[in-house]
Amino acid sequence: MAEIPYKIYLSENEIPHAWHNVRAVMKDKPEPFLNPETFKPSTRDELCNVFCEELVDQELNVTDEYIEIPEEIRSFYKMYRPAPIVRAYNLEKLLDTPAHIYYKFEGNNTSGSHKLNSAAAQIYYAKKQGLTSVTTETGAGQWGTALSMACAYYGLDLTVYMVKGSAELKPHRKAVMQTYGADVIHSPSDTTEVGRKILEQFPGTSGSLGCAISEAIETALKTPNCKYVLGSVLNHVLMHQSIIGLEAKTALDKYGVQPDIVIGCAGGGSNLGGLISPYMADKIRGKNDIEFIAVEPASCPSLTRGFYEFDYGDTGRTTPLMKMYTLGHGFIPASNHAGGLRYHGMNTTLSKLYHDGYMTAKSYVQTDIFDAAVQFARCEGTLPAPESSHAIRAAIDEALKCKETGETKTILFGLTGTGYFDMTAYTNFLNKNMGDYIPTDDDLKKGYDSLPKIQ
Ligand SMILES: *Cc1c(COP(=O)(O)O)cnc(C)c1O
8 A cells, every 4th residue: 555645635626526324324314303382393594594504405315425615616616725634753752652653633714713614605595695794703713713704705794793701812813804794792791682682681791602602693693684694513514614624534545545444533523524424424324333422522522411302592592402311401511611612502414413322422621622632732733722622632642542543543623723712722731721621410400401391
């Protein structure tokens, strides 16, 4: 076999021409979204009140395994794709492991993460539908940045509700969004009813993703020619991210490399779902026996400690109900949590696959995550995002297991982004100012109690 280079690059022509829709292959599909008033499946029309039509059609499509990527979106992708697959030779050497480690790096664009893959697609469809503006929320800021870039490119106005705590911690993120022309509002804000209500109830709150979502939806509903767009959790977002897995598989197949373990960090589930998509389809078809591992923070453990129930996607209870692993829409992670991935729920497809035993999940405390991040930065050169470092941590641990057993496993993980805007968190870690907090069962109970009683 040819020697494997440090980086496997694909050509522009090898950017996939279609996204992969793993739901088409699943024998048992994820449960459909429910209307929270009737408890009946949300209809296309109901969903189109809030979301773009073409995205709703993708969301509801559980039969087509491949969905064509319009040439206009492929042109956008060409500005920063294909993304390289890297063989982590330096990390392997440092760990002295017989394992072969590969990662797919998605941080080579100004937004600094994989989120641009879905932003480019969503705004293309919004434009095609004749919309003039969209609203969204952003927590850590990567999604807001990606969307600002896409909106600037396609010429749409954008309002971003940015979780107040993050906006104050990451002023440069906000500045990048503004540079691309976005209107950035700290959430909770007095521009929406739900925001005013939360401000009244919790004065001085630093906000939450669930609350910012409610504000963005409210504004979209009352603005003409405007829809709401979301950077994770939904199935069409996961499908757009399948470009990660499709490119990874094309690159690795060239060298006859088949992973034994595929690892991704899991917030709302889009990068992990996208990375594993083509490999999971093969597993469902009985063609491989890959171990898929979702990695989440111990402080926001939706898969490892959540319930598989119908729940709202937001604090303000405006979204349809989704059957997913959830900590309850009332859950808010501890305030010292710095590593991202703070969403209370998980994409419904991934939740179903996890529930049916097709993948496993584990969680880590944040100091273990930053330990891995620093180790990785020093040997592989790339400064990873804290979110991505959850996957690094798990990959290192799997490689160390191989060292003990002497097995030569092939490990693939998703390196979703760069950590340039997370230097406050890195500084806290380096100064030993970072604490770990694992919620007690009592803490979690408050979130569970917020689950809607529909059963
Ligand atoms: C948003 C984000 C994540 C988590 O989102 P998913 O939808 O779970 O992929 C992970 N890494 C980075 C760098 C992100 O920006």
